[in-house]
Amino acid sequence: MKFFIDTANLSEIREAHEMGVLDGVTTNPSLMAKEGITGAENIRNHYKAICDIVENNVSAEVIATDFEGMMKEGRELAKIDDKIVVKVPMIKEGVKALKAFNAEGIRTNCTLVFNAGQAILAAKAGANYVSPFLGRLDDVSTDGVALIEQIVNIYDNYNFSTEVLAASIRHVMHLIQCAEVGADVATCPLAVITGLLKHPLTDIGLEKFLSDYHKGNK
Numbered sequence: 336m337k338f339f340i341d342t343a344n345l346s347e348i349r350e351a352h353e354m355g356v357l358d359g360v361t362t363n364p365s366l367m368a369k370e371g372i373t374g375a376e377n378i379r380n381h382y383k384a385i386c387d388i389v390e391n392n393v394s395a396e397v398i399a400t401d402f403e404g405m406m407k408e409g410r411e412l413a414k415i416d417d418k419i420v421v422k423v424p425m426i427k428e429g430v431k432a433l434k435a436f437n438a439e440g441i442r443t444n445c446t447l448v449f450n451a452g453q454a455i456l457a458a459k460a461g462a463n464y465v466s467p468f469l470g471r472l473d474d475v476s477t478d479g480v481a482l483i484e485q486i487v488n489i490y491d492n493y494n495f496s497t498e499v500l501a502a503s504i505r506h507v508m509h510l511i512q513c514a515e516v517g518a519d520v521a522t523c524p525l526a527v528i529t530g531l532l533k534h535p536l537t538d539i540g541l542e543k544f545l546s547d548y549h550k551g552n553k
Contacts, residue, residue: 336521337358338351339358339394339520340357340522340523340524341361348385354528357528359393359522360394361422361502362385362393363396382412386415386416394419394420394464396421397409397412397424400424402431405432410441413442425447425448425449425456442463445460451489455489458490458493464497464498465486466502469482469504469509470503470505479509480516483512483516486499500521502522504521504524505527507530507533509527
């Protein structure tokens, strides 16, 4: 399972990278705005700064919703760095763009996916990643993890090469559940990744080991 961090914060990206478990980064306009990054040039420069930290897989989202606009933006984003994966929304024009980007050798991540039918379209169009938003589904009393499992099963049935990228992960159990059902990738905040470290028995055991060591070395 690949771990992506869902942020535009360079400090958090560096921290996750230094742990040695980071495989990529996902961003969106909201995360950029949260860091005070606005304006096309500043956003492109920020994407480059992210690419300079990680080894691969930096998802950069198009803003346009028409086919020509998405193609223009996507090509410009892809030129920033070979690590860029162009994020395209799950709309009719987006599906057309996914197919066209695939023909041009530009990697894509189909975002804002909320049902299996959308995931099938994304795979048929040649998306490299599909991003079902499980946390947002949970918010409307729908089982987001069940959707991840459903998509994984469908892709396995037909040997689709598209990877299932579980998005909108809110907590550690979301991440573990996605691993259980076979998601290829999980993207989440840094706190979820570091949350995997935590268990009270680990803390108690370490404290006991250190206490015994210091007692024996006085």
